[in-house]
Amino acid sequence: MTAPNHGGYRCLCPACGEPMFIRKSEKQTPTFQTMYGRCNNLVCGASYVGSLTWDYTLSPSGLPNPQATLPLSPAKERLQAMRDLAPSANKDQLTFLEQLDQEATA
Ligand SMILES: [Zn+2]
Structure with missing residues:
Protein backbone atom coordinates (compact mmCIF):
# COMPACT_ATOMS: atom_id res chain seq x y z
CA MET A 1 0.00 0.00 0.00
CA THR A 2 1.41 3.43 -0.85
CA ALA A 3 0.44 7.00 -0.11
CA PRO A 4 1.79 10.36 -1.31
CA ASN A 5 4.66 11.68 0.84
CA HIS A 6 6.43 14.90 -0.15
CA GLY A 7 6.80 13.88 -3.79
CA GLY A 8 8.07 10.40 -2.98
CA TYR A 9 6.14 7.45 -1.62
CA ARG A 10 5.83 5.64 1.66
CA CYS A 11 4.75 2.12 2.42
CA LEU A 12 2.02 1.57 4.96
CA CYS A 13 1.91 -1.46 7.26
CA PRO A 14 -0.61 -4.03 5.94
CA ALA A 15 -1.58 -4.88 9.53
CA CYS A 16 -2.06 -1.50 11.25
CA GLY A 17 -1.81 1.08 8.43
CA GLU A 18 1.06 3.04 10.02
CA PRO A 19 4.11 4.03 7.92
CA MET A 20 6.77 1.36 7.44
CA PHE A 21 10.53 1.85 7.58
CA ILE A 22 12.28 0.26 4.57
CA ARG A 23 15.33 -1.29 6.23
CA LYS A 24 16.96 -2.60 3.09
CA SER A 25 16.32 -3.03 -0.62
CA GLU A 26 18.25 -5.35 -2.91
CA LYS A 27 18.38 -4.71 -6.63
CA ARG A 38 9.50 -2.86 9.50
CA CYS A 39 6.43 -1.15 10.92
CA ASN A 40 7.21 2.09 12.80
CA ASN A 41 4.36 1.44 15.25
CA LEU A 42 6.09 -0.05 18.30
CA VAL A 43 2.90 -1.77 19.46
CA CYS A 44 2.52 -3.49 16.06
CA GLY A 45 6.16 -4.28 15.31
CA ALA A 46 5.46 -6.32 12.15
CA SER A 47 8.16 -6.80 9.54
CA TYR A 48 7.77 -7.84 5.91
CA VAL A 49 9.62 -8.72 2.76
CA GLY A 50 8.19 -7.68 -0.60
CA GLU A 77 -2.46 1.84 -17.64
CA ARG A 78 -1.61 5.31 -19.01
CA LEU A 79 -5.07 6.57 -18.09
CA GLN A 80 -4.79 5.01 -14.62
CA ALA A 81 -1.37 6.66 -14.15
CA MET A 82 -2.76 10.06 -15.16
CA ARG A 83 -5.53 9.56 -12.61
CA ASP A 84 -3.14 8.38 -9.85
CA LEU A 85 -0.62 11.18 -10.47
CA ALA A 86 -3.24 13.93 -10.62
CA PRO A 87 -3.74 16.11 -7.53
CA SER A 88 -6.12 14.29 -5.18
CA ALA A 89 -8.77 17.01 -5.51
CA ASN A 90 -9.22 16.06 -9.17
CA LYS A 91 -9.42 12.30 -8.70
CA ASP A 92 -13.20 12.20 -8.76
CA GLN A 93 -13.36 14.18 -11.97
CA LEU A 94 -12.86 12.60 -15.37
CA THR A 95 -10.13 14.16 -17.46
CA PHE A 96 -10.78 15.16 -21.04
CA LEU A 97 -8.87 12.08 -22.27
CA GLU A 98 -10.81 9.78 -19.93
CA GLN A 99 -14.07 11.22 -21.25
CA LEU A 100 -12.89 10.54 -24.81
CA ASP A 101 -11.88 7.01 -23.80
CA GLN A 102 -15.27 6.34 -22.20
CA GLU A 103 -17.09 7.69 -25.23
CA ALA A 104 -14.94 5.56 -27.52
CA THR A 105 -15.64 2.36 -25.55
CA ALA A 106 -19.33 3.07 -24.83
ZN1 LIG B 1 2.00 -2.12 11.78
Whole structure:
Protein backbone atom coordinates (compact mmCIF):
# COMPACT_ATOMS: atom_id res chain seq x y z
CA MET A 1 0.00 0.00 0.00
CA THR A 2 1.41 3.43 -0.85
CA ALA A 3 0.44 7.00 -0.11
CA PRO A 4 1.79 10.36 -1.31
CA ASN A 5 4.66 11.68 0.84
CA HIS A 6 6.43 14.90 -0.15
CA GLY A 7 6.80 13.88 -3.79
CA GLY A 8 8.07 10.40 -2.98
CA TYR A 9 6.14 7.45 -1.62
CA ARG A 10 5.83 5.64 1.66
CA CYS A 11 4.75 2.12 2.42
CA LEU A 12 2.02 1.57 4.96
CA CYS A 13 1.91 -1.46 7.26
CA PRO A 14 -0.61 -4.03 5.94
CA ALA A 15 -1.58 -4.88 9.53
CA CYS A 16 -2.06 -1.50 11.25
CA GLY A 17 -1.81 1.08 8.43
CA GLU A 18 1.06 3.04 10.02
CA PRO A 19 4.11 4.03 7.92
CA MET A 20 6.77 1.36 7.44
CA PHE A 21 10.53 1.85 7.58
CA ILE A 22 12.28 0.26 4.57
CA ARG A 23 15.33 -1.29 6.23
CA LYS A 24 16.96 -2.60 3.09
CA SER A 25 16.32 -3.03 -0.62
CA GLU A 26 18.25 -5.35 -2.91
CA LYS A 27 18.38 -4.71 -6.63
CA GLN A 28 17.67 -8.02 -8.42
CA THR A 29 17.41 -6.49 -11.90
CA PRO A 30 17.14 -2.84 -13.05
CA THR A 31 13.35 -3.20 -12.87
CA PHE A 32 12.91 -5.47 -9.83
CA GLN A 33 13.95 -4.93 -6.19
CA THR A 34 13.41 -6.96 -3.05
CA MET A 35 12.52 -4.75 -0.06
CA TYR A 36 12.57 -5.42 3.68
CA GLY A 37 10.31 -3.26 5.83
CA ARG A 38 9.50 -2.86 9.50
CA CYS A 39 6.43 -1.15 10.92
CA ASN A 40 7.21 2.09 12.80
CA ASN A 41 4.36 1.44 15.25
CA LEU A 42 6.09 -0.05 18.30
CA VAL A 43 2.90 -1.77 19.46
CA CYS A 44 2.52 -3.49 16.06
CA GLY A 45 6.16 -4.28 15.31
CA ALA A 46 5.46 -6.32 12.15
CA SER A 47 8.16 -6.80 9.54
CA TYR A 48 7.77 -7.84 5.91
CA VAL A 49 9.62 -8.72 2.76
CA GLY A 50 8.19 -7.68 -0.60
CA SER A 51 9.14 -6.40 -3.99
CA LEU A 52 9.09 -3.30 -6.14
CA THR A 53 8.59 -3.93 -9.85
CA TRP A 54 8.46 -1.49 -12.74
CA ASP A 55 6.02 -2.93 -15.28
CA TYR A 56 5.64 -0.49 -18.19
CA THR A 57 7.21 2.57 -19.77
CA LEU A 58 4.94 5.62 -19.56
CA SER A 59 7.54 7.95 -21.10
CA PRO A 60 10.81 6.61 -22.58
CA SER A 61 14.18 7.54 -21.03
CA GLY A 62 16.50 10.02 -22.68
CA LEU A 63 19.30 7.63 -21.58
CA PRO A 64 17.93 4.22 -22.61
CA ASN A 65 19.36 1.11 -20.91
CA PRO A 66 19.03 -2.11 -22.95
CA GLN A 67 18.71 -4.10 -19.68
CA ALA A 68 15.79 -1.98 -18.54
CA THR A 69 13.64 -1.90 -21.64
CA LEU A 70 9.99 -2.25 -20.63
CA PRO A 71 7.01 -2.45 -22.96
CA LEU A 72 5.08 0.76 -23.56
CA SER A 73 2.08 0.87 -21.30
CA PRO A 74 -1.30 -0.04 -22.70
CA ALA A 75 -3.71 2.91 -22.89
CA LYS A 76 -5.60 1.62 -19.84
CA GLU A 77 -2.46 1.84 -17.64
CA ARG A 78 -1.61 5.31 -19.01
CA LEU A 79 -5.07 6.57 -18.09
CA GLN A 80 -4.79 5.01 -14.62
CA ALA A 81 -1.37 6.66 -14.15
CA MET A 82 -2.76 10.06 -15.16
CA ARG A 83 -5.53 9.56 -12.61
CA ASP A 84 -3.14 8.38 -9.85
CA LEU A 85 -0.62 11.18 -10.47
CA ALA A 86 -3.24 13.93 -10.62
CA PRO A 87 -3.74 16.11 -7.53
CA SER A 88 -6.12 14.29 -5.18
CA ALA A 89 -8.77 17.01 -5.51
CA ASN A 90 -9.22 16.06 -9.17
CA LYS A 91 -9.42 12.30 -8.70
CA ASP A 92 -13.20 12.20 -8.76
CA GLN A 93 -13.36 14.18 -11.97
CA LEU A 94 -12.86 12.60 -15.37
CA THR A 95 -10.13 14.16 -17.46
CA PHE A 96 -10.78 15.16 -21.04
CA LEU A 97 -8.87 12.08 -22.27
CA GLU A 98 -10.81 9.78 -19.93
CA GLN A 99 -14.07 11.22 -21.25
CA LEU A 100 -12.89 10.54 -24.81
CA ASP A 101 -11.88 7.01 -23.80
CA GLN A 102 -15.27 6.34 -22.20
CA GLU A 103 -17.09 7.69 -25.23
CA ALA A 104 -14.94 5.56 -27.52
CA THR A 105 -15.64 2.36 -25.55
CA ALA A 106 -19.33 3.07 -24.83
ZN1 LIG B 1 2.00 -2.12 11.78
